[in-house]
Amino acid sequence: MAALGIHEIVNFEQYLGLPSLVGRKKKEGFNFIKEKVWKKLQGWEGKLLSQAGREVLIKAVTQAIPTYAMGCFKIPLGLCHEIETMIKKFWWGQKGEKRKIHWLKWEDLTKSKLEGGMGFRAIAMYNDSLLAKQAWRILKNPDSLQHKVFKARFFPNCTFMEAKCSSSGSHAWKSILHGREVLLRGCQWRIGNGKAMSIWQDH
Incomplete structure (x- = not known):
């Protein structure tokens, strides 16, 4: 490889924004999606946002981050649940370890507004x-x-x-x-x- 000047690909490297290799440890391979979502949410956490502002940010930015990867690969369910957990905490205004009451189940929030939900995406679906x-x-x-x-x-x-x-x-x-x-x-x-x-x- 060195003689030809070719760079050896190792696990979890990316090409065009997607994992070059997806081995058995699929969750680790797609963990970059969770990291991107976490960075976005952390940047907004300290700002004074209304519920309407939180809704727009979740729908337009946070839930759009995994779209490209999910259009090509099946994302592990555990990772989908972890991303949804971060979004839920942000929606209910939880900061750091200070817990807030979640007044509705996530399944109810993913229903359309006509059905009493908020129209958030169920990531796995x-x-x-x-x-x-x-x-x-x-x-x-x-x-x-x-x-x-x-x-x-x-x-x-x-x-x-x-x-x-x-x-x-x-x-x-x-x-x-x-x-x-x-x-x-x-x-x-x-x-x-x-x-x-x-x-x-x-x-």
């Missing part, structure tokens, strides 16, 4: 929706470079919906398959001439 969007893009654009690369590597002899998850698959591919599972919960065939469907397997 938002992650699933972004990955489902990637899976839909592969499904509907067979001529795209993304589809061609994944097909050549992971499902050369079948369709995307029939592709299997293998132990040798990258975390990016496994994340897309997770998004496909979200699609499968609601996907159905619109019957045309019937040639492309399986009577016994397809919904």
Whole structure:
């Protein structure tokens, strides 16, 4: 490596804002997201903010930070919960170790305002929706470079919906398959001439 002048990639390095390698310690690989959120919240903590100001900052900035990474990878659930815990503390005005009462459960705050919530994002579910969007893009654009690369590597002899998850698959591919599972919960065939469907397997 030294003779060629090539820099060796080690764990948790980033390229274009994403982890270069995602190994078994996935939480450590994506911990930079939590650190970014924490820095933002720490910067606002000492300022006098109204609840409306807190709402805008949470929705427009804090919950937007993980979006890029979540559009490519499935983020560990434990990390999602830790990020949501920091957001909850900021929303209820907790500073440092001084605890504040949380008057509503987080599940209630993630409901729309029409249902009595605040419209905050449930981070894990938002992650699933972004990955489902990637899976839909592969499904509907067979001529795209993304589809061609994944097909050549992971499902050369079948369709995307029939592709299997293998132990040798990258975390990016496994994340897309997770998004496909979200699609499968609601996907159905619109019957045309019937040639492309399986009577016994397809919904």
